[in-house]
Amino acid sequence: HGEQFSECLASHRYMKDIEKDLQDAGSLGIRGTPAFVLFPTTIPEDPHLILIPGAFPYETFKEEIDKLLKLHGT
Numbered sequence: 001h002g003e004q005f006s007e008c009l010a011s012h013r014y015m016k017d018i019e020k021d022l023q024d025a026g027s028l029g030i031r032g033t034p035a036f037v038l039f040p041t042t043i044p045e046d047p048h049l050i051l052i053p054g055a056f057p058y059e060t061f062k063e064e065i066d067k068l069l070k071l072h073g074t
Helices: 002-011 015-027 058-071
Strands: 036-038 050-052
Touching: 036 058, 050 058
Parallel strands: none
Antiparallel strands: 036 050
């Protein structure tokens, strides 16, 4: 698979997609990986995005998800 990867990388086939992903991530304040963005999927235009920038324990994710659920009355 190494040869296929090298060919794909050299072709720049996905460069526009990667640049778009980098731009989107930057606009959300993401500066590295891992990073997680939480938002209510039933209301995609809702401004209440929660960014978790890094590797955190389960409790951190649960706390942030619970905040979103409480905010939206679920």
